Amino acid sequence: MKLQVPGFLRQVTLVPSGRRTQAALAAVLVLLGGGSGANLTMRALDALPDGAAFRAGGTVVTQEQLQQRVNVMELLYGVQQPSDPAAADQFRRSVAKAVAVSMVVDDAARDAGIVIADKAASDQLDKLVSDDGTDRKTFVQQLGGHGVSEQDVLDEIKRQQAGARLFQQVTAPVKATTDADAQHYYDANRAQMVSPEQRELANIVVTSQDQAQSVAQQARSGADFGTLAGQYSMDGSTKGSGGSLGTVAASQLDATYAKAAFAAPAGSVFGPVQTQQGWNVGRVGAVHPGTPMTFDQLKDAIKTKLDNDAKLKVWDDFLVTRIKAADVRYAPDYLPADPDAPPAAGQ
Structure with missing residues (x-):
């Protein structure tokens, strides 16, 4: 299950939009913008309380x-924290x-008099649960196993809506x-006005490299990819449709995944490829050249x-x-590498 993020907000896209695709930081990054020329005053402060x-x-x-915020984002967006120590530190x-x-954004929304009704958040949660093929009671029971409460999820929904x-x-x-502005832009960028190559892709995502290797071997040995997706894939939004991601361009995919998917010939199986969602095995269908x-x-x-x-x-x-105007101070282990710049799309 994932929250639907308004398209006009910045977002981090790891696999095609409209599916379980946003990175664990999407819930907060989408609202922060690229911050062109921004200058945050964020410093490490030894005097912060322990913990x-x-x-x-x-x-x-x-x-x-x-x-706890990470737990909520993992549950809603299906993205795992990196296990590699260096990647985990950066994460x-x-x-x-x-x-x-995001707390600065929350404060700004409150100052603007924006209040999200409990019913609006609850209705959105009902829709999300229904779209995921389950019911509210079952979903709430599942939350406990992730250390997340129903209120945590409702708060996240309210945060996005606000x-x-x-x-x-x-x-x-x-x-x-x-129209004149659009024509000027088209004329100035005519060489780029080409539809990118697109590919019909199907994907299976699992938790471990060993399992992905096994799935890839089965697929290459002739097993039906759609059947394998239904049996193994963790992606509830695609496993019922044979793992289909639809027809996508490379720009819609995680860079590592895109490199593998667009290097493989039509009809072939590629992977395993690791993304923040897990270990992926993909299959290329038809290839549509750019025009x-x-x-x-x-x-x-x-x-x-x-x-x-x-607008941005x-x-x-x-x-x-x-x-x-914010005074944000980090403990040394949480100090970002670029504390004077806001989060950027793709970070």
Whole structure:
């Protein structure tokens, strides 16, 4: 199960959007923007209480509380914390930074008078549970095994809904892109106006490399890939459809996964490939080469892109003002490598 993140917000995409695709930090990163030119005042502070990860706006977030946020994000977005020590260290620092800045967004939403009704969050949770093919009672029972409460999930939903509403308020004055603006952009970037190569992909994600090797060997030996997906895949949103990810471009995929998927010939099995979701085995179906596209074909997409770029510029400027006013201080083990920059898409 995953939360549906509004498309106009920045997000980290590991596998095609619309499926269990967002990274563990997506819940907070999507609302933070790229922060062009932002300058956070975030420093390590030895005087933080024992067990603290960071302090933001006078509120101390303990290591235990930060881990609880990670548990919620893992459950909702299906992404595992890295096991490699170096990657785990980077993940821990990135999570601390992302959650700290998300608290700035939370404060800004409250200051803007944004209140999310309990019923709105509850209705969204009901929809998410239903879309995942289960029921609310079963889902709540499952939460306990992950150290997560129903209220934790409702709070995360409220956080997303409030951030989305704040984004709408802040960017409301942005004027819509005109056809002339879109034509100018098309003419200036004509060489890039080509549809990217797309591939029909199916995927199976499992927990270990050994299991992925076994699944890959079975698939290469002639076992039906769809049957294997139904039997082994952890991705509840695709296993019922033979692991189908649909027709996707490389840009929609995790970089490591995309490299393997777009290097393999049509009809072949590739992997195992490790992503933050687990160990993946994929199969390539039809390959659709890229072709030049006309302005009429791209006009709406260009206008949407330029509209979003303009909104994100306003959003970034708004965040810079809010973030500069925050006094966020990290414990040494949670200090990010780039504490003076907000989280960036793809981090």
